[in-house]
């Protein structure tokens with residue numbers, strides 16, 4: 001059997017044109033997917049049963065026992081932290097917020113480690129964005145700043161930009177100009193019409209210089225700005241002004257380099273500046289397939305996109321204080337629930353050391369570095385393969401991922417709901 005138009009739940013592109021071959025209830029082939037999609041759909045490694053820690057050993061158990069233990073850990077905690085959420089369905093994210101509210105804990109998603117600074121900048125100066133469909137059909141100039149789509153989002157160029165013909169661009173490869181800005185050469189810079197190589201940490205200065213040139217103030221620009229010549233900056237500013245529709249995409253090379261959210265603020269303001277001459281938009285290259293969804297769901301439920309503390313009985317948001325890494329670093333939380341994420345692989349050593357000192361619950365189909373610290377790990381159905389669920393594409397378009405094969409695993413939403421119900425029952429008994 002071949003299932004067509006399947007959505008790939010791996011990266012923020014959420015490509016919706018995959019064809020999946022299924023034989024005897026197993027996936028045996030993937031068409032249209034990139035290497036990352038193939039690894040996801042054809043991957044065999046996974047946790048088959050819930051496990052709990054007993055002393056120094058890890059033992060397999062049943063769902064009921066694992067859920068009971070997870071509920072016990074959470075209800076005994078004074079300041080539980082809930083982290084992850086970018087690799088799960090919107091329905092589970094909503095349940096997670098309810099659970100955190102019930103316990104007066106802190107809930108944060110992985111954007112605090114990736115595009116959190118982008119959100120802070122957007123809260124200050126807005127977001128002149130657009131859908132990927134607009135880019136595909138209209139944009140004749142693309143800028144990738146601090147990202148390497150050919151390796152990080154392998155089909156972004158072929159579905160939406162350089163290699164994707166659109167309604168107003170019949171021969172996109174020749175008609176679209178591509179500018180790549182990065183601190184080093186990458187696969188993406190190799191195919192660019194113009195590659196701007198800046199010194200590490202020089203993004204803010206280069207963005208400011210471009211803004212000045214676009215404003216007609218090029219006389220104040222020195223001959224070189226953060227390793228980029230004035231002549232190249234003028235050439236790039238002209239390319240941008242001459243475009244009919246420009247689209248700037250930025251990645252962690254911009255959000256996580258020196259000046260962090262100020263870089264994004266400056267990039268949004270450059271976009272505004274260019275929109276006085278032509279149409280220009282800016283969008284974040286969101287990594288995990290539903291990290292945008294985590295921000296959306298948290299926002300419509302609490303008013304804030306990440307790092308929300310319910311200790312006061314109301315949502316309180318202060319990134320840098322209520323973000324997961326800072327709470328772990330200060331050894332503030334006394335229990336951690338990780339959903340579809342791997343903080344042990346990405347957070348500073350001091351945060352990981354605290355994970356080793358507190359009970360950790362993990363809800364994830366796979367083992368990862370965080371699994372070494374878990375007291376309970378509950379495997380779940382993989383959304384987009386074994387379970388349906390809502391996801392938001394990197395441009396904020398919600399899509400419904402579909403279940404394509406049957407599996408005996410509970411979904412993330414079911415597991416979190418059952419933990420929630422157990423805690424509610426226990427509170428009612430008190």
Ligand code: SF4
Nearest residue numbers: 008011014015034155
């Ligand atoms: S680009 Fe991303 S969403 Fe598209 S097939 Fe590859 S991994 Fe999946």
